[in-house]
Structures are given as C-alpha cells and as structure tokens.
Amino acid sequence: MTQPRTVLVVGGGAAGNAVTVLLRRAGLGVDLVEAKDDWNATAGSGITLQGNALRVLRELGVWEQVEASGFGFGSVGITAPDGTVLHAQDDLRTGGDDLPATVGMQRPRLQRILIDAVRASGATVRLGTTAEILDNDADGVTVRLGDGTEARYDLVIAADGVGSATRAAIGIADRPEPTGMAIWRIAAPRPAALTRTDLAYGGPAYIAGYCPTSETTLYAYVVEANRDRASIPPESYADEMRHLASAYGGFWPEITAHITDPAEVNYTWFDRMLVEGAWHRGRVVLIGDAAHCCPPTLAQGAALSLEDAWVLSRMLTGSDAWDDALFQAYYERRIARVRPVVEASVQIGQWQLDGVRDADVPGLMGRTMTMLRELP
Template sequence: MTAVNRVAIAGGGAAALASAILLAEGGVEVDVYELRPELSVLGSGITLQGNALRVLDRLGVWSEVCALGYPFDGLSLRAPGPGAPVIADLPEVKTGGPGYPAAMGMSRPDLARVLLRRAESLGVRVHFGAPVTGLQETPGGVEVFVASQSAGVFDLLIGADGVNSVVRSLIGIEAVPRPTGMGIWRTFVSRPAEVEHSDLYYGGPMYIAGYTPTGQDTMYAFLVEEAQDRSAVTETEAVEIMREASLAYGGPWESIRADLAAGSQVNYTWFTAHVAPAPWNRGRVVIIGDAAHSCPPTIAQGAAQALEDALVLSEELLAAEALGDPVWDAFHARRIPRAQAVVEASVQLGQWQLDHDREADAPGLLFGIAHRMAEPA
C-alpha cells in the first residue's frame, strides 16, 4: 500500500514525466496535464551531469539516452582570440558514480520524447493542451480543474509546471524567479570533429562563451552577456547579433558562425533564480522542479535537480502508507538543502563575473558542489 493511488501532475517537462514514470512503476494511476498543444520539438541542447544520468538510468531510459546523447568527461578552458588556445584541461567529478560519464550533452526535444514514450508505455495518460487552472481541497483529496473544467479528484497534485508555475500561484507560494543580471544567447549547430567535450571561454566581450556536444553530429553553443531587453529583436537580427558577438572567439566558433550564417535558429533568455521556502506543499498539492527552484546554468545542475526532486518525492510517496507530515518532512529534508546549495552556487559564479572578481575561487566552488552532488539525493 502506498500513500497515493491516483495522482495528477501539472507540466510536461523532465520533473513531471520522471515523477509520472516512477509513480506508475509503483502502481499509481497518473494523469499528466500539459499546457502546450503537443510535445515541443524546438529547443537547443542540455547538459546532463552524472547525478542526472543516475536518475535517468533509474527511469529505465538509459539505453535510449546513450544512443541519442553524447557522453564525455572533462572540461577545457580556452582563451579568446585567433586559434582559441586551450589554457587548461579540467577533470570533472563523476557525480553519478563510476558507472556513468561525468556528463552528457543531449538535444532537449530528444530527451522529452524519450521520457514521454517511457511514461506512456507504463500507462500514464498525458493530456496536451490541458492547462491546470484551479484546484480545490476536498476531505479525501484535491479536485483539479483543467481549462476551468473539473478533471476529477486525486490523492495528490504535483506542480511540475516550470518557472512560471500556475500551481505555485494557486497554493499561495509567492517566491518567483528573479533576474540575476545575465542574459544568454543559444543556438543548435553541427559538431566539428574536434569538439569532444564542453569548452568554456572566459574573457573577451562576453562573460562566457562555450559549447557542448549533444550528439555525433550536433552541439549547442552559447554566449553569456549582461542582461538586456532583447524583446524587440527579430529572428534575423538575433542571428546577426550572436554571430557578431562571437567574432572575438576562434577555434570551433568558426564552424558555429558558418552554421549561423546558413540559418541556425537563435534564442535569448535571462538568467533567473529562486528557491521557494519550506514547505513546498500545501496539503495535497506540492511543487517540484523549476516551479520550486531555478538557477542559472552556470554549473549545469538544473535538470539534475528537477530529476532528483521527482525521484525523492516518488520514493517517499511509495514507501509511506499515508500522505501526511512524515512524508513531507522527509521529502523537504532530502531536497531543500541540496537544491538551495545548487542555486546559491550557480548565482555566486555569475555574480563573481558581474563583479569582475579575479580573486574568486570558482574552481573550489565547482568542485565542492560536484562532490556534494556525488552523494545520492
């Protein structure tokens, strides 16, 4: 017997689908309600650290992830300018343990498709074009309203509906993502043969320039600048802005610029961060993933933390016989300090760059967080 028998999940991202998979494996009836009309096929790449890979293996999708992604160990730092010389090769901590690579790059749409297929194979009902718009606690559950119509009464509603979470607002949690002062240009391009792991360039006109392989033939590239209002920029202008901003960087950036000139798409977002204070639940409703905490991608732990939320929540729900304070106390104890540490470290790394702090111990901070993440959630 488990604490829940029927669960509704708002959102269709990694945290939502991972929760659905794990609960369905445990015999729970699961309905996922996603605002978008269909699974998005747009997006650039994602870096999955070892602790994220450990959870993906637990989800039963490891072989597919390996087939579609690009595993790698290590990180190189390059100098800006012609030739982009490598100035340091840094080993990475295998946060998933010795059985997994330090990291894997992957296309975001590919990861979404893999998780969706796995969820549906377990009987999870995924409803697209189905926004959660309201909820009402009942004596024995929570009534969930989708597009203003009742979808029924559930034992639990999981709000895994992203940084702009409706569920978070519905239960009165006021913490919302705040800009950190940086903006990022991203593009999805072909992978030159010389790119075998992530490279980062510090210096030059951008705070950070870098790229990560996501497959045998693909990678995503990014440039981090001081946050600006880019809302009026057209797609054509965005491509040209990114191309021009990258001119200070050599090496594989020559190939990236060629792809930009050939029509690669570009997107721009601001870095934001937040951590909702405890508790993340209100009665039979709980938020996880980006709804509960978000951070800049400076240490590439966002996806890992969302997946860990899903894993820990599912473990606690499936191990308990009733939904009450012991479940929530255990969940919060395992998740909030860990997520808080990641968010604070991610923001600190960016702030040191904004402050041009040359004395900051960025490597020490990175390795400290990595060693902490190597311990299972």
C-alpha cells in the first residue's frame, strides 16, 4: 500500500486550520504546529466574514456552527459623525444567494470552531512549537521542530501569518509595510437595535464603525493616522479609544460607556504586503497572511486566507505532481484575485489620508465585491 503524502502546516490561524481540515479529509497525513501555547484561542475582538469566506467555511463543514454563533446581516449604513444615517445599502452576497452577505463573529469563537474541526480531522497538533527548515528540495522538506526532533515531509505549508518566519527562512524578502493608518478595536455589548455594520466618516477619526458579532455582542473600531506605538502606553489604551469614540453619536454613547479596560482594547497599524513572482520555494508554499495582507477597509483578510486554503488543497489533492509548475499555477490563480483586493483596500485608505473628497469609494467597493462572487 502506498503511504499517504505528508504535510506540515506551520501556523494555526484561519488559513492553517482550514487547509489542515481539507487535506485530512482527502486522506493526507497532516501535522500542524503552532507557536502559541493557547492556539490563539482568546485573541481578538471581532471579525467580519463576508460571503466568500462563508462559502469556504461551509466547505469545511462548520457553517452551521458559524451561523449559530455569529450574527448575519445584509446591509451597511453610512452615517454622519452625529449618528444620522445618510445612506444604507444592501451588501452583495459574494458567497452566493444561499448564504448571508455578511456574518459578524467574536474572533475567539471562530477560532474555537476551527480548532475543534482540526481536532476532529485527526491531524497531529503540537502547540508551543516552531519549525526550522533544514533542507528543502524537489522531493520534500526536512524540518527541526521546537522540541529538537527532526522530520521529513512531502510539503510544508507556511500559514504563520504576516510576520512569517518561514517566509523569511526560504529567502522571500517581502515584509509588511505600514499604510499610514491605525485601528483601535474593542468588544462590547450589542444594543438591541444595532443589527448591521454602520460606518461614520469624518470627525476626529477617519472611520468609526461597529459590527454585531452575536445576539448580545459587537465589536467597535475607530481608525486614525498611525502613531509611534512607543508613545502610547498600553495602560492608556481605553482612554485613547474612548476619547476618539466619544465624538460620535447614534449607538456610540452606549458603546463608549464600555471602553473602560485598557486590556480589552487592541491597537494595530494597517499594513500591506503582496508577495510577487511566486509563493513557494521548493516544497515550501505560502498561504494567507504569510503571502498577502491589506487594511480591513473591505473586510477581506480572513476571506482571502480561507480561499487560499481551499484553492491550494484542491490543487494538491487533484494532482500527482507536486512540483514548481503546480505551485506556480496556484500563485497565478490566486494573485489575479488577491491583487485587486489588496490594491482596493489600500486605495480606500489612501484617499482618506489624502483628503480626496470626490473619490469613488462605492464604485471601487462594488467592482471589487462583484469580482469576489466568482469562485476562487
């Protein structure tokens, strides 16, 4: 009997978890290593999942759990800083008409659902473990794990995020670059009447928005020009975010009242990165944030990462030859879809930084989201 091919997945975020489940379903032997002991199970406040992300989650077999745990909605509102609704627009159903346009979720809840799916798949999981590439050739990859053991795999999938050590180890020099913006985020109770995402442009922040994440929760965010992180002590995070948020009306006073604990506030710069030319070296291939990242102005970061996992798993399980031609075809298939999203996400932010008042933001969003309705 032929031994099944073996794959090492480095990184247990959305992309790594998804590709692990899909490859295990196809009968491959998969080990997953994650550097963090807690498997990122408590990190983050909320996440916006548009239809093309939900489509992949359905392929993973977790859609019912996602639907039950999150909050689905189908429109987005544009408000003035005082909360006056200026315009409400139906969201495009990028995952097809049988899925919601958007589901908001608590990010730790999504991670728990994916963790449970990985466990159920039978993959071997090692937490608090890193992987060092020792040898990478046309036939496979030899790695040394964090516990000192060495192993040989037919393929290594680098899903270790925007700061990917694996990407650097195989000689890909691309690094994330700041776009000039930063975001403050927090989870909070959801007012009963808040049933969709609303975005306010103007005021002391470039954007003030929120997204319902369950029947009782939401996550809220304000976007400003990035500042030197060293100038903002973590103990001041709640004060900083509350100061910005307090200028907004509508649901914001209820939300702002819960911005009290600095440990619950997250501050992150917006970055952009798009690895060009190829997303592999030998038998090591990049997916997700290790290959591309962009500001969340289109809420497509997780969706693109999940799509990477779905496309790569289908290509791997549909081919006998795991070679440069296959991995280059994967890159070309994905870059045609990822590049417009990265560029549009960056452009929307740049228009705001430059103070462009007549920018066609709705048109750019509409064209990009229409493209995403097609299967990846």
